[in-house]
Amino acid sequence: MALTGVIRPGHVQLRVLDLGAALTHYRDVLGLIETGRDAQGRIYLKAWDEHDHHSVVLREADEAGMDFMGFRVDSPATLEKLAGDLKASGLATDMQWIAAGEHLRTGKRFRFTVPTGHAIELFAEKEKVGNGMPYENPEVYPDDLKGMAPSRFDHCLLYGDDLDGTMKLFTEVLGFELAESVVAGPERMHIAAFLTCSTKPHDIAFIRHPEKNKFHHASFLLDNWGEVLKAADIITKKRVSLDIGPTRHGITRGETIYFFDPSGNRNEVFSGGYIYYPDKPPLVWTDDELGRAIFYHDRKLNENFLSVVT
Secondary structure (H helix, E strand, O other), rough: OOOOOOEEEEEEEEOOHHHHHHHHHHHHHHHOEEEOOOOOOOOEEEEEOOOOOOOOEEOOOOOEEEEEEEEEEEEEHHHHHHHHHHHHHOEEEEEEEEEOOOOOOOOOEEEOOOOOOOOEEEOOOOOOOOOOOOOOOOOOOOOOOOOOOOOOOEEEEEEEOHHEEEEEEEOOOOOOOOOOOOOOEOOEEEEEEEEEOOOOOOOOEEEEEEOOOOOOOOEEEEOOOHHHHHHHHHHHOOOOOEEEEEEEOOOOEEEEOOOOHHHHOOEEEEEEEOOOOOOOOEEEEEEHHHHHHHOOOOOOOHHHHHHOOO
């Protein structure tokens, strides 16, 4: 499948309360690789199999949460076109161009706010720094990986009020597909949407929530269920705050564990999930089966998992 337009998640910028403690968590426990620091004091990191300069940026602040999530598009021409489409859509607000270099080794970005209140941005250019192996005759993974060692930043789950408007923006303007959803009541109102721009079950997901601009988690990909179990061992060895798991989702079919960074931002590492193609019919869950949809094994809702956001 030829990926065009928006092709994948590119980065997430997170607010943390203590930059040193956050760096220890994301570098030594999660296993990301530090790639730079800027004049604002932000720290840049990447997962080992990402070739772009960074996918996670940490910014010290008084309140935890997400500043914005960025998506890579296939070309500068596409970036210009989608910026125009967003301006014409009437669905995006607070639109602005961010100058090249504001993020280290990154071209200009177009930032906008979606109806759920989250800041999203698009970019076409970021310096390639590689994955620690040559492009000719490489090994299967580099030496000296740390911690859980995910291969990539995969997606975010975000909470906000105007789910319908955000779904419309992502599907009709940015070209995403609705891979899975949760509906409630006789009117079958959408209460969750899992949106993809690739062959994954989701590249971003949203939950309907009374407040705008809430962050549920950032997720990172592991190779297999055994690596998820190893992540659980690391969580205990390092005395990390565990949220829930290891377990499995009905939605996306992913094998998962959730935990918190020292600032209270939730992380996920997961493996598995199905392959999505545009001709695959969307999967729908009803709210009376929500327990099985979220936690397939015990089939019970967990109030803290649903309600704790930053």
